[in-house]
Amino acid sequence: MQELTKRQQEIIAKSLGVIAERGIQNLTIKNIAREIGVTEPALYRHFPSKFALLDAMLDDLEEDTDRLFREVKANAGDDIDHIRAFLYHRLVQFSVTPALARVIFAEEIFQDDPRLAAKMIHLQRRHRAQIMAMIEAGQRAGTIRADIEAQELFLIIFGPIRLLIKQWAHTDRIFDLPERGKRLLDAFHKLLSTRLAGSPKAFPSLTQ
């Protein structure tokens, strides 16, 4: 989790580009090198191995997500607002950097290296824990319906978002992801909030 050099950041960025355009199974050293305009060995000056590159990529991803969690929590609103804001800005993030979506869904491939698989699982577990904590807090505070267990609510909230992202990625990003996401989040509001109907809060814009 150390600081990345400029070049390392560039490599990760271009790698995400390769993933976005050709899928993660085509994220080869050769393809990355070609994208950057150098030969393959050049990459090894910046990352000691492909594993290290992917590892740094996942770290980057985790940091991004953590930052989003922090920013969302720093804003006003109750727990349900926080969850909705997190998910919304996540979708915005994806729509800006579509490769992230493909990375998220690439567990199958990370599965190949046990260390990356472990990291991916750890990463997902942490995010799940964050969301779960918000849900439970909302249930205790009475803003989220409590007749369904938090465990199930997590699936009900996160599952549709994931599926939406997947549909978006698979339809060549034909629709506006955040826009469709809003409708989904409104539905969440209707389904899960204990507040009487009434338009839910707008999403605060974040610094990044």
Next chain:
Amino acid sequence: MQELTKRQQEIIAKSLGVIAERGIQNLTIKNIAREIGVTEPALYRHFPSKFALLDAMLDDLEEDTDRLFREVKANAGDDIDHIRAFLYHRLVQFSVTPALARVIFAEEIFQDDPRLAAKMIHLQRRHRAQIMAMIEAGQRAGTIRADIEAQELFLIIFGPIRLLIKQWAHTDRIFDLPERGKRLLDAFHKLLSTRLAGSPKAFPSLTQ
């Protein structure tokens, strides 16, 4: 979509075995051949290419799903019952043949071959259409809440199920998938049904 020979069926079955045990990225001709106990060229007697094999595998999958749809619809109950029954039996199917779960989530890899990608998308589109039709029928019949569009309801129903399956696969199938699925489906009942509370129908057992 032609009839498969006994040997072809065996190859597909063993291939699913390889996927279940080692992931789809390890579904190589060599691994399949080893599993069956023949040499690699032998496979080419039965399928002209790896593509053809995967193609047949997807056809198989589609047929399975279609059969499940038919059986579910043949049973009594309203639309919401049908949807719940379909999803429940899907989970049972997965828990019996875990490889199916990995195939479902392997779109990334099928993506490599445009023909397979198209087929995968077509397949998913068809299933989505079936579910959507049920949802819309339920909304018209007044059994499913109509204040959320069918489009969103589809995400809200299918997304959590997919995520549950993924969690199950990624935790080495540590929990009982159909059992956890039931709790999720109960939650769906609470969220989506217009019927007053009351235990939802039990799931009919199907022939297969």
Next chain:
Amino acid sequence: MQELTKRQQEIIAKSLGVIAERGIQNLTIKNIAREIGVTEPALYRHFPSKFALLDAMLDDLEEDTDRLFREVKANAGDDIDHIRAFLYHRLVQFSVTPALARVIFAEEIFQDDPRLAAKMIHLQRRHRAQIMAMIEAGQRAGTIRADIEAQELFLIIFGPIRLLIKQWAHTDRIFDLPERGKRLLDAFHKLLSTRLAGSPKAFPSLTQ
């Protein structure tokens, strides 16, 4: 230590050829393949890895040596005759297959793989034990001088032979190895035998 196929034997033979001509550090898959006249992947049909190839080569070597030991012991003569016969025929073997000499002296390179290093050491230990046993038997029988410990005698016998082989290999095999060996073995006779002077036995010719 299983049976080798014809092709495997050929590969080992050609590999020895590569070693003889270009040194063991140039024993690359590419060079072997080129020598045989196939592409590199073809070799992997016959040996699963380069390690397996080298492993089989060492096994072959050990078998050869063991056979020589057996044949030598089957001949008449006392222990000192056996030792001398073993060494002489070893030199003949080397002069026929010069690559063997380079393999013998290639421990440095085998050292790279811990499994091969272990095998090489095991192999040398076994041969040393065989020679030592002969020396000690000779000392007990009174045919070999006993005022020097067997341990030292082993060095005194084997060391010069090794050095002679090395000189021969390093001078591009300019001299007749067995011929020069004979003179060395005669010297051994003078130095180590308790028998009165007199020409030592001639070397029986072996079947192979």
Next chain:
Amino acid sequence: MQELTKRQQEIIAKSLGVIAERGIQNLTIKNIAREIGVTEPALYRHFPSKFALLDAMLDDLEEDTDRLFREVKANAGDDIDHIRAFLYHRLVQFSVTPALARVIFAEEIFQDDPRLAAKMIHLQRRHRAQIMAMIEAGQRAGTIRADIEAQELFLIIFGPIRLLIKQWAHTDRIFDLPERGKRLLDAFHKLLSTRLAGSPKAFPSLTQ
């Protein structure tokens, strides 16, 4: 054979360290640079190529050996004493700088570059000539038995020493090399000296 700078000497010393710890086949520019704590290109300030480095290393080696010869000859004693003293102090040298042993036995690798190979051979030839001269002088003076040719005596003296060093290096230097060497040298005394039994001279300690 020009003077080496301080930095060049350090590089050679660290290179010997790399050889001692990881073998000569791991003597890469990268490993040397890492050992010294600089980047790879830095080495090229001090040696124009890896060849030049190895070349200087061999020169160093030769100089060391020559110095030992001179010092040994400067001491009292007859030829057989000189030979024994030379060998003994060589063993001491090796036991102090184990890398030297690995260099000595790395001819295989030097073989790759014809210039280094030539140098190595030249070096060995010169040492051989020195030893041979001593042997022949001893034979003329009547202190070394003359019924075996000097050529063979060289093998009989140098071969066992080399083999001992090799055993020592290959057993991770488990035994005391000079100590075991003494016993070997005592055996030489018994075998080669014409002097009647009686403890051979002790080894003079040298200045270095």
Next chain:
DNA sequence: AATGAATGAGTGTTCATTCAT
């Protein structure tokens, strides 16, 4: 005197596929 960034050639290895038998 040293570095950051790069390279051409080469390493062992795996892949889907072909072909003669």
Next chain:
DNA sequence: TATGAATGAACACTCATTCAT
């Protein structure tokens, strides 16, 4: 219906070396 033997293309990675700074 299967095998033994092979292949072209690709894979991640290492090597000694160069060059601008």
